[in-house]
Amino acid sequence: xxxxxxxxxxxxxxxxxxxxxxxxxxxxxxxxxxxxxxxxxxxxxxxxxxxxxxxxxxxxxxxxxxxxxxxxxxxxxxxxxxxxxxxxxxxxxxxxxxxxxxxxxxxxxxxxxxxxxxxxxxxxxxxxxxxxxxxxxxxxxxxxxxxxxxxxxxxxxxxxxxxxxxxxxxxxxxxxxxxxxxxxxxxxxxxxxxxxxxxxxxxxxxxxxxxxxxxxxxxxxxxxxxxxxxxxxxxxxxxxxx
Amino acid sequence: xxxxxxxxxxxxxxxxxxxxxxxxxxxxxxxxxxxxxxxxxxxxxxxxxxxxxxxxxxxxxxxxxxxxxxxxxxxxxxxxxxxxxxxxxxxxxxxxxxxxxxxxxxxxxxxxxxxxxxxxxxxxxxxxxxxxxxxxxxxxxxxxxxxxxxxxxxxxxxxxxxxxxxxxxxxxxxxxxxxxxxxxxxxxxxxxxxxxxxxxxxxxxxxxxxxxxxxxxxxxxxxxxxxxxxxxxxxxxxxxxxxxxxxxxxx
Numbered sequence: 113x114x115x116x117x118x119x120x121x122x123x124x125x126x127x128x129x130x131x132x133x134x135x136x137x138x139x140x141x142x143x144x145x146x147x148x149x150x151x152x153x154x155x156x157x158x159x160x161x162x163x164x165x166x167x168x169x170x171x172x173x174x175x176x177x178x179x180x181x182x183x184x185x186x187x188x189x190x191x192x193x194x195x196x197x198x199x200x201x202x203x204x205x206x207x208x209x210x211x212x213x214x215x216x217x218x219x220x221x222x223x224x225x226x227x228x229x230x231x232x233x234x235x236x237x238x239x240x241x242x243x244x245x246x247x248x249x250x251x252x253x254x255x256x257x258x259x260x261x262x263x264x265x266x267x268x269x270x271x272x273x274x275x276x277x278x279x280x281x282x283x284x285x286x287x288x289x290x291x292x293x294x295x296x297x298x299x300x301x302x303x304x305x306x307x308x309x310x311x312x313x314x315x316x317x318x319x320x321x322x323x324x325x326x327x328x329x330x331x332x333x334x335x336x337x338x339x340x341x342x343x344x345x346x347x348x349x350x351x352x353x354x
Numbered sequence: 355x356x357x358x359x360x361x362x363x364x365x366x367x368x369x370x371x372x373x374x375x376x377x378x379x380x381x382x383x384x385x386x387x388x389x390x391x392x393x394x395x396x397x398x399x400x401x402x403x404x405x406x407x408x409x410x411x412x413x414x415x416x417x418x419x420x421x422x423x424x425x426x427x428x429x430x431x432x433x434x435x436x437x438x439x440x441x442x443x444x445x446x447x448x449x450x451x452x453x454x455x456x457x458x459x460x461x462x463x464x465x466x467x468x469x470x471x472x473x474x475x476x477x478x479x480x481x482x483x484x485x486x487x488x489x490x491x492x493x494x495x496x497x498x499x500x501x502x503x504x505x506x507x508x509x510x511x512x513x514x515x516x517x518x519x520x521x522x523x524x525x526x527x528x529x530x531x532x533x534x535x536x537x538x539x540x541x542x543x544x545x546x547x548x549x550x551x552x553x554x555x556x557x558x559x560x561x562x563x564x565x566x567x568x569x570x571x572x573x574x575x576x577x578x579x580x581x582x583x584x585x586x587x588x589x590x591x592x593x594x595x596x597x598x599x600x601x602x603x604x605x
Contacts, residue, residue: 160482193486194598197599198401202397202401205403289417289565289605293415293416300418306490
């Protein structure tokens with residue numbers, strides 16, 4: 113099929129689809145368990161140390177799972193830290209190993225250069241404003257966009273893959289006393305252990321925002337076609353044209 | 355889609371090779387002590403990966419030490435709740451009768467008073483205690499390196515772990531020999547230049563600064579050198595995994 117915007121092969125390769133869904137699964141596990149871990153101390157600090165006797169940077173207005181933390185709520189939530197930590201790290205391992213495979217394959221297989229690197233022309237202020245405008249109007253993308261990412265998608269995916277994910281992994285490792293004994297710079301560069309914890313939390317929130325917008329955009333673009341593309345490989349429109 | 359005979363053969367070969375590779379890896383990991391005692395269960399894979407990787411990375415690494423000006427003030431103590439009568443009795447006597455006994459795979463089982471422990475060569479270090487909950491504080495700890503006490507009693511070359519017990523019931527933990535012989539692993543008897551307050555684990559606290567706070571068990575009275583953690587508690591290496599927490603707390 114040689115029409116405009118059509119390409120040979122599936123919209124998403126099997127490799128991209130499998131790593132996408134493994135990452136999704138891990139992300140949900142990390143999100144839920146991360147929230148459970150935060151519940152045991154919903155206070156955040158900047159610098160090396162922080163505890164209930166020191167001044168927090170900010171406090172989440174939620175109840176805690178430990179009686180030692182003053183939250184203003186009259187009750188303490190059940191402690192879920194044990195399994196949460198175990199699942200958090202297990203999911204992190206799977207996510208990191210999957211991510212490594214994805215990045216190596218994306219570099220070697222030209223997926224990043226071909227599908228994610230934006231064209232120079234699309235980066236002009238005028239083009240960016242136009243793309244942002246149509247996004248904010250929730251304009252349903254035309255058929256060609258089912259086969260290629262637009263410039264905002266490309267920039268967002270690059271931000272998520274090459275900035276947010278590495279930063280969330282780094283700040284996570286910077287909280288490990290074992291890891292930081294081997295690589296002390298991993299924590300000092302972030303401004304201390306509590307800064308690392310706060311960065312880890314804030315980047316997680318950024319990733320959660322990405323997830324929400326990502327899912328919203330899938331609904332705007334056409335849920336069935338985009339889901340089908342990420343599960344089966346091709347959006348249904350392609351088949352009609354064959 | 356049909357799979358050619360050659361493809362089938364190469365795939366079979368690859369599968370057999372990876373299965374054999376995993377088997378060899380598991381045996382090597384066991385040999386070099388890279389398998390944690392709580393490696394079973396649904397989270398065993400993650401625990402084992404973390405422990406094995408960190409053990410390889412951290413064999414000789416040192417926990418960060420800080421300057422005096424970074425010591426947390428006011429000093430923070432995680433309250434451990436009401437203490438048993440056994441502790442209170444010893445406290446009334448100024449801990450004069452507190453004993454640290456050492457047994458298991460040793461040539462000369464030992465029993466040390468606090469005065470004896472204080473007379474041993476001491477190490478002072480300013481390190482951070484980080485709790486799995488998220489908070490942390492920095493304090494100065496002085497104590498005798500656990501390695502010194504282990505040398506005095508003479509550990510068996512085949513010993514793999516040191517089990518350490520608190521005077522408080524059901525509070526015990528264990529560490530591998532790499533951690534036990536590490537210069538920063540202390541039987542701490544002083545904190546911030548004075549006796550360790552009760553809330554912080556006085557009179558004797560195990561300080562394991564390369565692992566999270568719960569590894570630094572308070573009120574230490576007994577050490578057992580062993581090569582078989584299965585004999586202790588439910589066989590998971592410490593009280594922590596019995597309560598759902600990881601035995602290895604370097605993460």
